[in-house]
Amino acid sequence: xxxxxxxxxxxxxxxxxxxxxxxxxxxxxxxxxxxxxxxxxxxxxxxxxxxxxxxxxxxxxxxxxxxxxxxxxxxxxxxxxxxxxxxxxxxxxxxxxxxxxxxxxxxxxxxxxxxxxxxxxxxxxxxxxxxx
Numbered sequence: 001x002x003x004x005x006x007x008x009x010x011x012x013x014x015x016x017x018x019x020x021x022x023x024x025x026x027x028x029x030x031x032x033x034x035x036x037x038x039x040x041x042x043x044x045x046x047x048x049x050x051x052x053x054x055x056x057x058x059x060x061x062x063x064x065x066x067x068x069x070x071x072x073x074x075x076x077x078x079x080x081x082x083x084x085x086x087x088x089x090x091x092x093x094x095x096x097x098x099x100x101x102x103x104x105x106x107x108x109x110x111x112x113x114x115x116x117x118x119x120x121x122x123x124x125x126x127x128x129x130x131x132x
Contacts, residue, residue: 010080013040017079025052027061032068036075044078048102070094077107086114089123 016022016037023035042049055061063071073084073095086092096111119127 010082013079014076016040017075025059025061027052027063027071029063029066029068029071034068034071034075040079045102045104048074048078048104051102066098067094070098074098074102074104074107077104081106083107083110083114087118089115089118089127092118093127 020035022037024038025036025041027034027036036052038049038052041052051063052061055063069091073086073091076082076084077099083095086095092111092114096108096115099105099107099111115127
C-alpha cells in the first residue's frame with residue numbers, strides 16, 4: 001500500500017492569495033489595495049467576478065460599499081473555503097451580508113453558525129433584527 005499525503009491545494013491557494021503573485025486585478029477598498037485573480041473569483045463566485053469586472057478601470061476595482069476587512073474575509077473564503085477567525089459580531093454580520101450578496105452559500109451557513117456562537121444578551125436584539 002502506498003501512503004498518499006493529504007492534499008495541500010488549500011495551502012497553495014492561500015499562499016497565492018497572500019503573495020499577490022500573478023494577480024491580475026487590484027481592488028481599492030477604504031484606501032487599501034487588495035490583489036486577487038480574475039479566474040479564481042469567477043470559478044468560486046460569478047457574482048463576485050461580475051462585481052469586480054463591472055467596477056474595473058485598467059484592472060483596478062473601486063469598491064465603496066464594503067469594508068476592507070470584509071472583502072479580505074470574502075477573498076480568504078474564496079481561496080481557502082474557510083472563514084477567517086472573527087470574534088466581533090459586527091464583522092460577522094457584514095461577512096454574512098457579503099456572503100449573501102455574492103451567493104456564497106457555504107460561507108453564508110458558516111457565518112450564521114458563527115453569529116449563533118457569538119450570540120450574547122448584549123447583541124441578541126440586533127442579531128434578531130438582522131435575521132428579519
